[in-house]
Amino acid sequence: MTPQRLVMTQPDDWHLHLRDGEMLKAVLPYTARQFARAIVMPNLKPPVTTAQQATEYAQRIRAALPQALREQGITFEPLMTLYLTDHTSADEIRRAQDSGLVHAIKLYPAGATTNSDSGVTDLHRCTKALEAMQRHEMVLCIHGEVTHRDVDVFDREAVFIDKVLIPLRHRFPELRIVFEHITTRHAADYVRSASGPIAATITPQHLLYNRNSIFQGGLRPHYYCLPVLKREEHRQALLAAATSGSPKFFLGTDSAPHEQGAKESACGCAGCFSAPFALEFYAQAFESAGALDRLEAFAAFYGPDFYRLPRNTKKIALSRVQQQITSPIAAAGGSIIPLGFGEALDWRFEGPA
Ligand code: DOR
Ligand code: ZN
Numbered sequence: 001m002t003p004q005r006l007v008m009t010q011p012d013d014w015h016l017h018l019r020d021g022e023m024l025k026a027v028l029p030y031t032a033r034q035f036a037r038a039i040v041m042p043n044l045k046p047p048v049t050t051a052q053q054a055t056e057y058a059q060r061i062r063a064a065l066p067q068a069l070r071e072q073g074i075t076f077e078p079l080m081t082l083y084l085t086d087h088t089s090a091d092e093i094r095r096a097q098d099s100g101l102v103h104a105i106k107l108y109p110a111g112a113t114t115n116s117d118s119g120v121t122d123l124h125r126c127t128k129a130l131e132a133m134q135r136h137e138m139v140l141c142i143h144g145e146v147t148h149r150d151v152d153v154f155d156r157e158a159v160f161i162d163k164v165l166i167p168l169r170h171r172f173p174e175l176r177i178v179f180e181h182i183t184t185r186h187a188a189d190y191v192r193s194a195s196g197p198i199a200a201t202i203t204p205q206h207l208l209y210n211r212n213s214i215f216q217g218g219l220r221p222h223y224y225c226l227p228v229l230k231r232e233e234h235r236q237a238l239l240a241a242a243t244s245g246s247p248k249f250f251l252g253t254d255s256a257p258h259e260q261g262a263k264e265s266a267c268g269c270a271g272c273f274s275a276p277f278a279l280e281f282y283a284q285a286f287e288s289a290g291a292l293d294r295l296e297a298f299a300a301f302y303g304p305d306f307y308r309l310p311r312n313t314k315k316i317a318l319s320r321v322q323q324q325i326t327s328p329i330a331a332a333g334g335s336i337i338p339l340g341f342g343e344a345l346d347w348r349f350e351g352p353a
Contacts, residue, residue: 003292004320006283007353010312011299013038013278015141015180015201015252017271018061018078020044025064026331027257030275032065032076034349036312039141039252040078042106043115047083051095054080054102073352079103079307081141085118086125093132103307104139104178105129109164111147113226113270114256123168130168134175139307141178144187145227154211157227158186169196178306181206181254183227185237191248192241199306201252202242204281205272205339210235221263222337225256226270242298243291250302253278259334274339276329281340283318283347317353320346 013031016038018024031038040061042048048057061078081104082088082096088105096102107126108119120126133140145156146163169175176197182188183206191200205225210232213223223229241249255278256271263269274281279299286295304311323345328335 002320006292006295006318006347007315008296008317009300010036010314010316011251011279012036012303012312013253013255014178014250014303014307015039015041015203015254016275017041017043017254017256019257020057020060022332023257023259024061026329027255027273027275027336028061028064028076029066029069030329031255031278032069032074033351034275034279034316036075036314037077037079037309039104040080042081042083043108043113045115047085047115047118048081049083049085049088049118050092051082051099051102054082054096055099058101079309081106083108083118084120084126084129084140086121088126088129090128090132093129093136093138097136097138102138103309104141105133106141106143108143109145109147109160112143112145116143123164130172130175134172137176139176139178141180144179144182153228154230157182157184161186161190165190169194169198176306180252181227182238182241183230184234188237188241188249192244192246199248199250199302200241201254202238202249203252203254203272204274204278204285205229206235206238207242207285208235208281208340221265221268222272222339222341224263224268224270225254225272228270239285239289243286243289243294245294245297247297247302247305249298250306251282251299252303257331257336259332260328260337261334263337272339273329273336276338277325277340277345277349279316279318279349280323280345280347284345287346315353317350318347319350321348322346323348
């Protein structure tokens with residue numbers, strides 16, 4: 001029988017962009033409604049590179065939760081990250097660890113994506129910081145794409161595995177790694193078969209769409225993210241990994257809001273804003289694979305287990321209600337087009353159960 005209602009432990013989002021200022025205020029409520037906690041990415045302008053900056057950013061995030069949500073009993077815990085640069089010191093990693101607020105360090109190869117100009121140019125420049133992470137058992141979150149202009153944009157993740165990730169893990173076998181937003185069969189296969197402490201997050205857009213969506217009847221910038229959507233065979237490999245029941249794969253939306261004009265542009269920004277319907281998207285994907293019974297562990301168990309945090313105890317519910325995504329989201333004087341705009345969903349997030 002097809003279920004009409006899904007009740008599950010409240011999930012967390014293990015990869016999220018919240019931005020800052022007015023944009024933060026506009027987008028945070030969507031995540032806080034659905035998720036108890038989130039790993040908050042540090043690619044602000046300028047990036048969050050110190051434990052002190054992460055502490056201040058966490059305060060701004062907490063302050064941005066609207067009173068109306070607090071009154072409904074909604075709480076939100078930001079799990080902070082630092083942006084790894086060529087100059088990150090071992091001392092900064094220790095301060096991050098001691099803060100109790102910073103749960104991971106994020107590696108962006110320089111030039112890989114939005115606000116990654118300060119990213120790492122050569123991992124050999126980060127040896128001291130990587131040693132400190134391994135020693136303190138601090139998680140390294142990786143944007144896994146090489147950025148060399150000779151490498152085809154659709155091959156950047158697969159090349160990264162061979163050229164960067166495997167050598168890195170050889171040098172630091174105990175380093176705890178999350179391979180973020182994986183997009184290919186190569187990445188899913190690598191993570192599944194690798195030994196040692198490695199896991200991967202998977203976004204809703206990479207479970208639901210392939211690269212045709214970017215070009216369907218014209219150029220569709222709201223399906224453009226990085227790493228870019230891949231062929232259908234890769235989408236199917238990711239869906240198989242997410243629904244396999246392996247604790248190495250867990251939820252990370254990579255919800256990345258950009259103002260409409262910044263995406264509908266001659267040089268549009270990368271990022272899909274999935275926060276308003278995040279759990280609905282994942283339910284849609286899992287149901288398409290006949291695996292709704294595996295959604296709870298993917299969304300609410302394997303992430304905290306990997307990060308060595310307690311699982312949430314509150315429950316949330318989704319119900320089987322057809323809904324159409326029809327409204328742009330008002331934000332910071334403009335609007336954001338959410339992922340799936342114009343499409344239909346079979347599920348609707350209800351709230352606490
Ligand atoms: O599509 C993306 N958007 N990928 C990223 O890695 C960064 C993100 C953003 O910050 O906009
Ligand atoms: Zn991201």
